[in-house]
Amino acid sequence: MQIKGFPTGIQTYEQSKTEKTKADKGSSQGSSQAQSGDRVTLSQGAKLHQTAMKAAGNxxxxxxxKVQNLKERVADGSYQPDARRTAEKMIREDLENWMGGATNE
Structure with a gap:
């Protein structure tokens, strides 16, 4: 993420707010100065996550x-996942990915 125009040094909120108001007024009066805004760039991983979440939702x-039942169990404290089983599955999946799916169960 790139942030342009971020105040450097010690600057109070009020000073920053006043300068922004002056800049906004100047641009609304037809100032020829180009505005520079913040820009957000998503990583490939974030884009993949976003796509996966949309696909899962659809x-x-x-x-x-089943989802509602699990939410209720988590909320009332009756959901007790088996940490060992979860860890084993995570390690197995990691090994499968690392070895190209060549592990046996």
Missing amino acids: SDEVRME
Whole structure:
């Protein structure tokens, strides 16, 4: 992410706000000075995550009753995941990815 025009040094909020107001008034009066704004750039990983979340949201495979049940169990404290089983699955998946899917179960 690139932030242009970020105040350097010690500058109070009021000083920054006053300068911004002056700049806004100048640009609204037909100033020929180009405005520079903030720009956000998403990483490839973020773009992939965004695409995956959209696809998951549009999927018919999401079983809302199961999701709701899990939410209720988490909320009331009755959901107790097996940490060892979760860790084993994470390690197995990592090994499969590392070895190209050549592990046996």
